Amino acid sequence: MTADAPSGLIAPDLEERLARFAPEVREVVAGMHGALWRELDAELLELCRLRIAMLQGDAAGLARPAPAASLPPEKAAAVRDWPSSPQFDGRERACLAFTEQFVADVAGVTQSDADALLEHLTPAGARAFVSALLALDQHQRLALGLRAVLAPEGESA
């Protein structure tokens, strides 16, 4: 693990597989996740991380401890119902709506989606948020993909 990235920021099984097959990539993934959890609103990102895991059917991602900021249990339980749940404010709803579009069809993100984000984030904040989404979405897709093609250490494929 790099000095910039304390343990637990990457899913343990993803980290183990990357360490075996692409240690140089593990290092930079660790640095990327160290930066995003350190530089941005960790609670907001945790909401998005959980929603991404739900949309991708990543049960392990949903079950693992929050990498940086735990949510109140009632809020974490309500993430699926973010459009109507009183647990979420307008900024969180805008970010979760953008997250859903990003995960489901990134090429289908519209100007309206971006404008909704810009009602709550500065342009620089919105650019950083989208970069963080890229890293979170990629992490979970990578974990799901590698679980499918690489056996855990000690097991034959």
Next chain:
Amino acid sequence: MTAIVRERRLPDPAAGERPVAPALGAAIGAYQDAVMRLGGIDPVTTELVRLRCARQHQCHT
């Protein structure tokens, strides 16, 4: 296939604007560099995947 859109949906940084997450931006760049340098896949296949990802993300840079 979704039409390619070339207009930026988020405004360009203003002159002198400080980035919100500079280390994250640099780390994403380092990640992309490391992936492109991986030796397990031949360069042509790597480039095909890169171009496919760029199209999917409507990235023109």
